[in-house]
Amino acid sequence: MHRVDPRVKIVGAVMLTILCFFLSNLVFLSVLLLLLQILVLLTGVGWETYKRTIWLAVRLALIFILVWPFFDQAGEPLLLDLWAYKVTLPAFLRSVAVALRILLIASGWFVLIFTTPQSQLVRGLVKLGLRYDMGLSISIALRYLPRFLDTIEQIKEAQRSRGFDMDRGGPIMKAKNYIPILIPTVAIAMRTAEELSQVLVCKGYGASKARTYLHDLHMGAIDCIILVSIATIVPFLIGLDVLGFVQL
Amino acid sequence: MTAPLVSVSGLTHTYEDGTLALEGISLEISRGERIGLIGENGSGKTTLCKHLCGLLIPSSGEVLIEGRRIKDMSIPEIARKVGLLFQNPDNQLFCSTVREEVLFGLRNIGLNEREAEARCRRYVRMLGLQEYVDRSPLMLSLGVRRLVTIASVLAMEQDIVLLDEPTAWLDRAQAALAMEAIRDFSASGRTVVIVSHNMKLIAELTERSIVLSHGRKIADGRTRDILGDNALLESAGLSPTPISEFASQLGIAGKERVITQGDFIGALLSIRDGEFSRR
Numbered sequence: 001m002h003r004v005d006p007r008v009k010i011v012g013a014v015m016l017t018i019l020c021f022f023l024s025n026l027v028f029l030s031v032l033l034l035l036l037q038i039l040v041l042l043t044g045v046g047w048e049t050y051k052r053t054i055w056l057a058v059r060l061a062l063i064f065i066l067v068w069p070f071f072d073q074a075g076e077p078l079l080l081d082l083w084a085y086k087v088t089l090p091a092f093l094r095s096v097a098v099a100l101r102i103l104l105i106a107s108g109w110f111v112l113i114f115t116t117p118q119s120q121l122v123r124g125l126v127k128l129g130l131r132y133d134m135g136l137s138i139s140i141a142l143r144y145l146p147r148f149l150d151t152i153e154q155i156k157e158a159q160r161s162r163g164f165d166m167d168r169g170g171p172i173m174k175a176k177n178y179i180p181i182l183i184p185t186v187a188i189a190m191r192t193a194e195e196l197s198q199v200l201v202c203k204g205y206g207a208s209k210a211r212t213y214l215h216d217l218h219m220g221a222i223d224c225i226i227l228v229s230i231a232t233i234v235p236f237l238i239g240l241d242v243l244g245f246v247q248l
Numbered sequence: 249m250t251a252p253l254v255s256v257s258g259l260t261h262t263y264e265d266g267t268l269a270l271e272g273i274s275l276e277i278s279r280g281e282r283i284g285l286i287g288e289n290g291s292g293k294t295t296l297c298k299h300l301c302g303l304l305i306p307s308s309g310e311v312l313i314e315g316r317r318i319k320d321m322s323i324p325e326i327a328r329k330v331g332l333l334f335q336n337p338d339n340q341l342f343c344s345t346v347r348e349e350v351l352f353g354l355r356n357i358g359l360n361e362r363e364a365e366a367r368c369r370r371y372v373r374m375l376g377l378q379e380y381v382d383r384s385p386l387m388l389s390l391g392v393r394r395l396v397t398i399a400s401v402l403a404m405e406q407d408i409v410l411l412d413e414p415t416a417w418l419d420r421a422q423a424a425l426a427m428e429a430i431r432d433f434s435a436s437g438r439t440v441v442i443v444s445h446n447m448k449l450i451a452e453l454t455e456r457s458i459v460l461s462h463g464r465k466i467a468d469g470r471t472r473d474i475l476g477d478n479a480l481l482e483s484a485g486l487s488p489t490p491i492s493e494f495a496s497q498l499g500i501a502g503k504e505r506v507i508t509q510g511d512f513i514g515a516l517l518s519i520r521d522g523e524f525s526r527r
Binding site: 160162 | 400
């Protein structure tokens with residue numbers, strides 16, 4: 001996966017995201033998720049790294065499943081009835097489908113980000129037509145995400161060392177406990193962004209409109225095969241679903 | 249014999265990525281000690297500090313605070329006993345004003361509002377922060393932010409505080425304020441552990457030093473003996489204090505090893521008075 005052209009991986013991640021909006025068949029979603037996990041395994045990135053990253057998506061997916069019954073109570077049979085919180089089987093299955101979509105999208109973008117060096121990611125985006133400065137902004141934002149997650153951890157440790165127990169109280173209290181973390185995180189993010197922009201200027205960024213590249217991208221035969229396959233299969237499946245031949 | 253304030257036995261810590269950060273660390277810290285914790289980057293100093301604060305779970309071994317296992321203590325209980333000043337001030341500023349920042353920890357440990365305000369005023373004055381008290385700490389200069397974090401930790405008046413690079417980013421005047429505050433804090437019978445690469449700071453503020461190297465404790469003794477042992481310092485990837493190096497190059501020695509400016513002057517006077525000759 002590391003050797004595949006970044007443009008192919010970017011197109012793949014985007015196509016997967018678009019496909020997920022059409023997917024609701026649990027079997028199809030599960031099979032696709034399983035295939036993607038095999039792909040993740042083949043990247044060789046490592047279980048610990050994957051676990052740390054995908055855990056966020058897992059939590060988000062679980063929240064969706066838990067919160068879904070407040071908004072969707074259609075269908076029968078009724079599995080759980082707790083005043084305003086009613087869980088029906090069809091609604092539960094729909095929430096599971098959404099959860100699986102979240103995990104699919106997260107896994108797909110994980111493969112892209114962890115198998116593509118930042119420079120290649122920017123180059124791929126630019127080759128696909130994105131302006132260089134936008135491509136750079138996106139790749140820097142993605143690369144700084146783990147750093148900000150680390151910063152959040154350090155802030156939590158600092159708060160704990162001053163006697164603030166973030167895990168005290170019920171779910172609403174715990175959510176409120178995270179608000180003080182947002183303040184320093186946003187301040188650090190803004191300060192980092194300002195310093196980074198100054199560093200870029202010092203390194204001559206924007207000095208010339210015509211930017212040269214040390215390494216350029218070249219698509220090989222395998223890249224073309226993968227790209228054609230994605231570009232054919234995904235629209236074909238979406239077309240089948242839209243025309244009603246199959247329910248994805 | 250009084251029980252130690254902190255007791256560490258066989259502490260080992262391996263991070264999730266497999267890095268062995270600490271290996272078999274055992275030590276005791278008594279009340280009122282001023283200890284320097286030194287070692288090169290990656291030697292395990294910050295990891296050890298986090299264990300003493302209960303922020304990490306050991307892979308093996310244990311940490312006792314006043315004879316109680318730290319893992320049996322709650323967060324507020326630990327926070328009343330042990331304080332930690334993190335290296336990066338930006339990771340520990342959460343409140344809208346400097347006053348609120350200093351009061352944050354005091355309220356968490358259950359201090360009544362009157363006592364909390366009194367302590368806040370005292371430490372704000374001690375660190376020269378009076379003019380910043382109603383301003384947002386995040387908008388202040390780096391040095392002042394650092395002083396705010398020092399004030400917010402010292403104000404909690406815990407039995408033991410761990411200060412990671414307390415004078416980093418401080419100019420000369422600010423560093424003098426910080427060192428004076430640390431001395432006053434320690435003079436009240438509390439234990440201070442200073443983590444620093446600044447050997448001059450360690451020499452001036454601590455009586456005992458612990459040296460870590462590659463996660464192991466390789467020395468634990470008088471600061472004077474440790475900072476005067478060039479071979480030990482070299483093996484730990486550390487430099488002697490500038491004055492110690494200068495004295496060594498001049499072949500100047502006194503009754504004790506020269507590690508501070510005061511020692512150097514004392515040694516010179518001793519040579520002048522004929523007590524000792526140059527080596």
